Ligand SMILES: NC(=O)C1=CN([C@@H]2O[C@H](COP(=O)(O)OP(=O)(O)OC[C@H]3O[C@@H](n4cnc5c(N)ncnc54)[C@H](OP(=O)(O)O)[C@@H]3O)[C@@H](O)[C@H]2O)C=CC1
Ligand SMILES: O=C(CO)COP(=O)(O)O
């Protein structure tokens with residue numbers, strides 16, 4: 001008997017462009033959500049966009065409440081849940097980078113309420129995906145959460161955000177190359193379910209970003225447009241797959257370990273970019289593919305070495321040798337690297353200097 005089911009949850013309205021922030025109310029009105037919004041934002045994001053979103057809600061006859069979060073924590077998710085209940089909110093709107101968006105997304109999941117994403121930075125594909133990531137104990141990777149019903153990305157605001165957030169978003173997309181390679185490997189070796197559609201979309205998204213690298217430059221608003229569209233596409237690939245597999249392989253495991261070993265030192269996207277150089281080398285050896293990844297990252301101004309990440313060599317080796325333990329996800333790391341192999345890999349790729 002045929003017994004397969006596919007359930008793909010995608011945003012209904014995706015609005016990307018110059019000065020589109022005031023269209024948030026219109027994008028939401030089309031969703032026919034009942035009740036008033038609870039806006040979840042963070043300090044800077046509130047200044048650059050959150051207050052304007054709240055004012056627009058008020059101007060449209062709504063009575064929004066606001067929660068400002070400073071840390072990505074389960075305590076913050078709980079505070080949002082309690083406020084949503086106390087204010088009898090009808091839906092949640094996350095305004096900011098990955099932190100307030102993930103918190104709103106995870107709270108929405110618990111509350112079984114609609115969620116809208118208003119990114120103020122193009123820092124990683126979590127701003128458009130149905131995956132939420134809040135650190136808890138040793139766990140750093142994403143879990144299934146409420147996908148956004150709408151995404152409103154104002155490129156004027158995003159282009160004004162610190163440039164490194166945009167290069168981090170680019171590197172998160174470039175890491176799709178190795179994520180898909182790991183997924184295909186896991187399919188071949190472990191019969192892990194593989195989606196041709198999700199894999200192809202994720203890989204094509206990375207290729208298109210690299211092909212359009214010339215239009216990704218600091219001070220050019222078009223950069224925000226190109227990167228946000230790539231992040232949307234990567235988020236859709238994850239929705240099709242029903243997991244983060246199309247956008248997260250061993251390079252992400254490496255980054256999650258760095259988050260544990262050297263918390264708050266480098267941005268997620270920058271870490272996974274360096275991780276991609278390393279894991280592509282493991283996939284293809286001297287053949288040149290890993291140098292293409294390194295050169296694409298360098299061309300965009302994203303880090304390609306431990307020193308550029310601000311992370312010491314010992315942390316890189318520890319992350320490489322322990323990354324396979326993070327979750328049950330088969331990758332090129334297999335059962336793990338030993339220390340001398342990890343050191344050889346990191347020096348061969350120039351991620352750390354030969355001692
Ligand atoms: N769901 C997923 O799949 C993934 C989720 N994550 C999660 O996302 C978070 C990291 O994402 P990131 O976006 O870096 O986090 P933040 O939301 O913390 O944003 C990064 C910084 O940029 C600032 N900022 C945001 N927008 C602007 C702007 N327009 N102008 C000036 N400054 C701005 C923020 O300031 P302020 O805080 O003051 O507003 C903050 O200091 C982590 O919690 C991580 O776990 C990471 C990867 C994947
Ligand atoms: O960052 C992500 C995809 O780019 C999410 O991946 P994880 O599931 O590994 O957290």
Ligand SMILES: [Zn+2]
Pocket residue numbers: 124125172247248252268272
């Ligand atoms: Zn990522």
